[in-house]
Amino acid sequence: MLRSRHVMRQLQLPLQRAYSTGSNPSDGKDPEDLHPIRRTFRLLGNDMLKIKEFFVPTAEKYKDVPKPIATQSKFKFGGDKGLDDEFQTHCDVLIVGGGGIGSSIAFWLKEKARNGLNVVVVEKDEKYTRSATRVSLGALTQQFSLPENIQMSLFGAEFLRNAPEHFGTDIPIQYTPHGQLVLAGEADADMLKQTSQLQNELGARNELLTAERLASRFPWLNTKDVALGCLGLEREGWFDPWALLTNYRRGALGYGGHFVHGEVVDFVFQNQDQEQRSSAHPNTGLIFTAAFSFNLFSSGDGKDAEETPETKLVNTIKRSIICIQNEQYDKAEQMLHLSLRMAQDLQSSHGITYVYDIMANLAMEREQFKKAEKLFVDVMKRLMSDGHTEDSPKILHISSKIAHMSQLQGELEKSFQGFTWTLQRLAKLVKEMPKDNDILELYGLTKNWFGQLLMKQGKYTEAKNLFKEALEILVEVYGTLNDASVTILNNISVAYVNLENYTEAKETLLHALSIAKELKDATQEGVIQANLGLVYLREGLLKEAEKFCKLAWKLGKSHKNADAIEQAEYCLNEIKSSINR
Ligand SMILES: Cc1cc2nc3c(=O)[nH]c(=O)nc-3n(C[C@H](O)[C@H](O)[C@H](O)COP(=O)(O)OP(=O)(O)OC[C@H]3O[C@@H](n4cnc5c(N)ncnc54)[C@H](O)[C@@H]3O)c2cc1C
Structure with a gap:
């Protein structure tokens, strides 16, 4: 029997595996917006445009600058928040060093993006004893020879002049434009x-x-x-740099930025290919986010910097999702319980349902199937009391997951009934809404899961046919290049092997291999090569078998990929034991 655990596993993931963004991936944004770096540059891009517009080179412009409105303090603090902020496991922008420059970047990004970017500043020196900003004279000059520097200093001076508008008057900047x-x-x-x-x-x-x-x-x-x-003659002078730094920091904190005490000692770089791949080619883990979007994650109009109970709830839920994506399950669990209490206090019915759904998915991810099922049933009941019917996509989504979990627990009859029931209703929905990608995606994934059940029941021909149908549907939704195609092609080949049709099995695996290569997915590539080796072994072609298993092993080693190595070693051991037999 071929092993397909690793490849199949990708279809079982209930949560999105792509990089996290700090915002709900299903809130209808342009996919470009999901990438934190692109989003940051987009924000900066707009900012740079604004700055350019600001610098029309005419002195006249400054005559009409409105008088600053002095306020006590822009930001509400229970005292000045220090650097012992809660440690963030994920962020969109990490700033190393919270001196004048780092704190300024944090302030401007948060002022602009508010909840749209999670900005974290890491500062090693809590008291800033050795920071240049602290010892700086605070002189502001505009007498530079490069136009860019002159323009920057103009912006800086204008900003300092209007500092109370940005920061309030708690900590005066002491801007003194004496030339x-x-x-x-x-x-x-x-x-x-x-x-x-x-x-x-x-x-x-x-x-x-x-x-x-x-x-x-x-x-x-x-x-x-x-x-x-x-x-x-104008604007040049001096100011208090420590006051400026403190204001920047308080401002960034006030807008929801984070300052943590720590020293950045190294960078570990992720494989770019993997990251690009995950943005260019969707993976099927979307099943979770596609099912639920209660608009809890709208980032608001960005006008209100204060954290309301609702935004607190949203942020806590977001953090829990980030923890799940980082496989910090215990922490995620704690945050979800906290979120549940918040949602209950707010009497937010949607919030409670949403939290239950994440809890259910988390339990499924942790293979706590009984708990997951109970939670999913609760979610279903809540949805139905909100007017959803048995035929609504959200209900079918959950019933498909429950059927799949039954299969994983060996409750094959229950699983069979669940899949039959779900697929009947999904087929009807697809007829009614043939262009709805969410429904199509669910239809394809459910067929694939049902195929896995049929494999367990030894119904290989039916399983193979279901896998093929699933593949066709998912290719329609995602295009040919996606993780799901590789996984399902692998499943089809497993069915062929069980039907002793090795020629078709190999052809199918070669097709999967070409997609995995295009996706630059070394894990899938390694696993598929090892499986090809196993098919050759079945045919008694030991040399060919060894060739593919060794290729898989090398690939696993060079990409330090445990899954591919494990699969290759399994394949090589099988070859060894077949020689010894
Ligand atoms: C004596 C003096 C006078 C000056 N006078 C003027 C002036 O009159 N006008 C003017 O415009 N400029 C002046 N400057 C220059 C100006 O002060 C600096 O350009 C500016 O403050 C630099 O800010 P910064 O945030 O880059 O650096 P810093 O203020 O030094 O901040 C860097 C921060 O990064 C932290 N850090 C470093 N490495 C790590 C790490 N690995 N992990 C975590 N944290 C880390 C440090 O602890 C530090 O707090 C002066 C500089 C000096 C030294």
Whole structure:
């Protein structure tokens, strides 16, 4: 019997396996938006546009800048929150170092994205004793030679001028725009003239002063060897950098950013191929998120920075999902219980149902099938009392899972009845809504699961036919390149082997292999190669069998992939024992 555990397992996952985003993947966003890096750059991209618009190089622009509205404090704190924030197991943006720059990035990202990005700052020095920001003089100059630097300083000055609008007045920045004076000797005087002209063109106003004018304006200044001076007329000056850092940090925290005390000591890089693959080719784990979307995860209009009980609930649920994706099941369980209590306090019926559903999926993931079934039944009851009928996709989704869990527990008759019941209703739904991808996906997955049951019952021909139907449906939904195709093709080949049709089995596996290669999925590739080896072994072709098993082993080793190695070693052991027989 061929082994297909690892490949099949991917179809059994009830939760989405792709990188987590901190937001609900099913809330109808552009798939591009699911990638945290793309989302971050998109946000920054918009920001950069705004900044560009802001810098129309005319001094006139600043005449109408509205007066800052002084408020006591923009952010509500029970005291200043320190760096002992709750440790985040996942984030969209990780900032190493919470000095002036890191805290500023955190502030701007959170100010812009609010709940849309989970931003975490890691700072090793709680008291900032050695940070440059803390010891900085806090001088703000605009006298640069590069246009970009001049523009940045203009933005910085404008921001400092309006600091109370951004931060409130709790911790004054002490912005004091009294100008900066830059001096040049004979050799650098021309350069000073040129840069002064550029600065004025861009709106950073300053004036050139000869040595005589400098001496009369600043009698205390020694002007010996000074040929020219340049004095900033607007916005240049100084401020309190520690106050700025503190405000940035409080602001970022106020918008829901996280600061943790710790030192980043290394980076472990993930295989890019894997990540790209997961965004380009959907995997079938979507089954969970496709079933439920109660719009709990809408990110709001971004205007309200305060955490309401509802946003607290949503954030706790999100964290629990992140924990599940990171396989931190105990922590996820705790958070789900907390979420349940919150949802009950809020009397949010949808919230309670949603939490129960995640709990059920978590139990299924942990192979706690009895518990999962009980929870799924509770979810079904709640859905039905909300008006869902036996034929509604959400109910069918759950009944398919219950039937699958029965199969996994060896309750084959119960599983058979469950699948027959579910598939009858799904077939009707597909007729009514032939273009509904969620229903089609569920139909395909249920057929595949039913096929697995029939394999257990020794009904290989029926199983093979069901797998083929499942494949056709899922290709219609995802296209040819997807994990599910590889898994189902592997299942078909297992059926063929049991029917002793080795030629078809090999052809099917070669087809699966080509898809796995295109997907750059080394695990699937290794497992399929090992299975090919096993088919050759069945045919008594030992050399061919050994070739594929060794290829699988090498692939597993080079990609440090335990699943592929395990499958290859199984295959090689089978060859050895067949030689010894
Ligand atoms: C004496 C002095 C005077 C200055 N005067 C001016 C001035 O007048 N005007 C001006 O514009 N600029 C001035 N500067 C420069 C300015 O202060 C810096 O450019 C700016 O503060 C840099 O900010 P930063 O966040 O990059 O660095 P920092 O403020 O040094 O912050 C870096 C943070 O990263 C943390 N960190 C480092 N490694 C890790 C790690 N692996 N894991 C976790 N945390 C880590 C550190 O603990 C630190 O808190 C001055 C600098 C100095 C030293």
